[in-house]
Amino acid sequence: MSGLYQIDFGKPERVVGIDLGTTNSLAAFMDLTHPQVIPDAGGERLVPSLVSMAESGEMVVGNAARPLLIEHPERSVYSVKRLMGRGAADVGEEAALFPFRIAPESESVIRIELGERRFTPPEISALVLRQLKSNAEAYFNQPVNKAVITVPAYFNDAQRQATKDAGRIAGLDVLRLVNEPTAAALAYGLDKREEGTVAVYDLGGGTFDISILKLKDGIFEVLATNGDTHLGGDDIDNLLIRIALEDIQSEWGEDVAGSGEAVQRLRQAVIGAKERLSFAPFADIVFEYRGRQYRRRLERELFERLIAGIVDRTLGPCRACLKDAGLTPERIDEVVLVGGSTRIPLVRRAVETLFRARPHTELNPDEVVALGAAIQAGILSGEVEGKLLLDVTPLSLGIETMGGAVEKIILRNSTIPASATQTFTTAVDGQTNVLIHVLQGERELARDCRSLARFDLKGIEPLPAGMPRIEVRFLIDANGILNVTARDARTGKEQTVEVKPTYGLTDAQVEAMIDESIDHAEEDFQARQLMEARVQADHILAAVEKARQHDAYYGLSELEKQQIQDAVNQLMLAYHSDDYLLIRAQIDHLNGVTMKLAETMMNEAVRGALKGTRI
Amino acid sequence: MERLTSCWNCGKNTEQIHFCGSCSSLQPPATNYYDFFGFEHRLNLDPAALEDRFYRLSRRLHPDVYFRRSAREQQFSLDATAILNDGYRTLKNPISRAEYLLKEKGITASENGRQPPPELLEEVFELNEMLEELRQGDDSLRPQLEEAEQRFLKLRDEIDCRLQVEFELYDASGDRSRLLEVRSLLSRRRYIRNLIEEVERELVGA
Numbered sequence A: 001m002s003g004l005y006q007i008d009f010g011k012p013e014r015v016v017g018i019d020l021g022t023t024n025s026l027a028a029f030m031d032l033t034h035p036q037v038i039p040d041a042g043g044e045r046l047v048p049s050l051v052s053m054a055e056s057g058e059m060v061v062g063n064a065a066r067p068l069l070i071e072h073p074e075r076s077v078y079s080v081k082r083l084m085g086r087g088a089a090d091v092g093e094e095a096a097l098f099p100f101r102i103a104p105e106s107e108s109v110i111r112i113e114l115g116e117r118r119f120t121p122p123e124i125s126a127l128v129l130r131q132l133k134s135n136a137e138a139y140f141n142q143p144v145n146k147a148v149i150t151v152p153a154y155f156n157d158a159q160r161q162a163t164k165d166a167g168r169i170a171g172l173d174v175l176r177l178v179n180e181p182t183a184a185a186l187a188y189g190l191d192k193r194e195e196g197t198v199a200v201y202d203l204g205g206g207t208f209d210i211s212i213l214k215l216k217d218g219i220f221e222v223l224a225t226n227g228d229t230h231l232g233g234d235d236i237d238n239l240l241i242r243i244a245l246e247d248i249q250s251e252w253g254e255d256v257a258g259s260g261e262a263v264q265r266l267r268q269a270v271i272g273a274k275e276r277l278s279f280a281p282f283a284d285i286v287f288e289y290r291g292r293q294y295r296r297r298l299e300r301e302l303f304e305r306l307i308a309g310i311v312d313r314t315l316g317p318c319r320a321c322l323k324d325a326g327l328t329p330e331r332i333d334e335v336v337l338v339g340g341s342t343r344i345p346l347v348r349r350a351v352e353t354l355f356r357a358r359p360h361t362e363l364n365p366d367e368v369v370a371l372g373a374a375i376q377a378g379i380l381s382g383e384v385e386g387k388l389l390l391d392v393t394p395l396s397l398g399i400e401t402m403g404g405a406v407e408k409i410i411l412r413n414s415t416i417p418a419s420a421t422q423t424f425t426t427a428v429d430g431q432t433n434v435l436i437h438v439l440q441g442e443r444e445l446a447r448d449c450r451s452l453a454r455f456d457l458k459g460i461e462p463l464p465a466g467m468p469r470i471e472v473r474f475l476i477d478a479n480g481i482l483n484v485t486a487r488d489a490r491t492g493k494e495q496t497v498e499v500k501p502t503y504g505l506t507d508a509q510v511e512a513m514i515d516e517s518i519d520h521a522e523e524d525f526q527a528r529q530l531m532e533a534r535v536q537a538d539h540i541l542a543a544v545e546k547a548r549q550h551d552a553y554y555g556l557s558e559l560e561k562q563q564i565q566d567a568v569n570q571l572m573l574a575y576h577s578d579d580y581l582l583i584r585a586q587i588d589h590l591n592g593v594t595m596k597l598a599e600t601m602m603n604e605a606v607r608g609a610l611k612g613t614r615i
Numbered sequence B: 001m002e003r004l005t006s007c008w009n010c011g012k013n014t015e016q017i018h019f020c021g022s023c024s025s026l027q028p029p030a031t032n033y034y035d036f037f038g039f040e041h042r043l044n045l046d047p048a049a050l051e052d053r054f055y056r057l058s059r060r061l062h063p064d065v066y067f068r069r070s071a072r073e074q075q076f077s078l079d080a081t082a083i084l085n086d087g088y089r090t091l092k093n094p095i096s097r098a099e100y101l102l103k104e105k106g107i108t109a110s111e112n113g114r115q116p117p118p119e120l121l122e123e124v125f126e127l128n129e130m131l132e133e134l135r136q137g138d139d140s141l142r143p144q145l146e147e148a149e150q151r152f153l154k155l156r157d158e159i160d161c162r163l164q165v166e167f168e169l170y171d172a173s174g175d176r177s178r179l180l181e182v183r184s185l186l187s188r189r190r191y192i193r194n195l196i197e198e199v200e201r202e203l204v205g206a
């Protein structure tokens, strides 16, 4: 595989910014001074975060997967972001609303069954990332291997790690995970005012974040963040679907909830109505299924009453965030709205009332996060100067102590990178292992916090109980991900630490997935190259055919004509092979033998043009 | 604190913190927060100067700036920024700052934080009784509890004033006995803070 990825076009390496969203994903890049969205070949800017397995077993991603979601909902995955870094127990009854099946062995990592195959959420996300990567490669006409990816600010360690794994599986070197609200603040360029306090309210498809930042001379210092990684537009859709299903049952006397296809059609119908209600006073939910039609008019007033509970759930985190930042609402200078769900007028009113400020909505709420990610990519590559993000960890980090209590060692809203050092010892004579249970959360008891991992300190020198002194350093890096190192305080020797993540994939599992996907990546790359080479061949063959009608062709010697014919034949033969390098070689050959013909034609054209100008 | 090491990159001796004086490469970070920020080891710190130093060091040390540098400097940058952030958090708050300086001077926190200060003993008894009754559903004690909370808040403010005086006396004299006084004030303050938190929890939860 080497070589293929090392094609050097003499262009600087591109680092793209990616918003890997619940509903849609997109990539952006720094175009000299401004971030720009990278469209796909058809000009589409958003890639639906949707993956389907076609009957052939081929994986279909994005817009192309839309029809499959209706035809084969059980082989389609959407909103996979809600499953990242989670186990089956976390998903609970929500699983019933997804069209796909979750395999029984999903305690620590969810396994989604599609046909005969099983996929973890990072693998599904990797397919979306791969699509964005290939769109970017086509756009720049050069390989793209590095990215900054955004995550909800309130994502825990496992969810962040899962996102990073997805990037690795997609063949991307994830330079940084950036929190979505922080990225949005960066995109708004609010640092133009020298000093100020900004609140970013981000209600997306499946997650909610609130972050409060202090801006000063290009520094974006996050003071506090809060949120809910299980709250978003999806909840509104699910609520409307439940109501409509009941309505349909009473109207038709038939429960269609069991049909995946019906539920997906209904989902599209309610999403359409929800979106129209942001601009119109009423909208109709129109649902057709097996020759029957259900139509229901939804007034905005009723819609707002229905979703009031969901909108209210965002306000608690906002107040907690203000409190943690040590600020009252009056102290917030600007409010920024991010995420498609902030188009809903009720959401805007709620934010305006709470912060007593008219929110910024100038930038497209679907694109602003990716634009910010592109700016952060520019900061890392050195293209953007003078700006610096100082983010925080959203959750406190603790270790389990005797009796199931939690001792907090790094408090929530600590600026990252952040660290804490703790000394551990043994409880019995000759003990050589110490197990440390690390958790995230604000509660007092281990069972109420989120288990993150167990760290096994191995190879401790056998000594009487209490004698060893193992210094363990917990470091949360700039991605918000925990790194643990340990050393023997007496000898200064590095100590081995074995990580057993509670949720998520082990390194070995990720490596295996990367290997598997590199094989596929190779195939993908070959397929793309082949397609492009054939398109190029079509062009030149058509051009030669046309040239043969030209006067200049008749001026060639028989030998020259024969050479052209041979080159055309050889290209036609190569055309149907799988070897794009051979096709390219034959294109070059044909180009070579038609050089003289092309020159003659060109000269005549010039002469013709000159003739035309003569009076 | 004196610091004389040789630079990992050029081998020259360097007295400077953070960067080599000769080749300006990033050095392993200082671990003492005061040294790291370049402040005298004092109990009083100007918050504006601290913030200014924090931002300036962030710009120079943050991992974002070291992305295209050697793995070694990237590691130093990560370590340094973690210390910078941990140090900023510790030094920004006067209480954690004082605790840090006491520890640095070898004065360990006393266990007294768990014992009520003698002059408060009676009041704490009374409070415990009120809390107990409130937990059993007697809401009529609420105004009295709120009153008690106000008293404790006032006590805490008084301690803060006394701490401020001790901070200045210590900074002017470097007299170790002042630090012992600071320690006893801190342990009383901790006890009172716990009482306030407990009352607040009950008032909100009830």
Ligand SMILES: [Zn+2]
Pocket: B007, B008, B009, B010, B011, B012, B020, B021, B022, B023, B024, B025
């Ligand atoms: Zn040097």
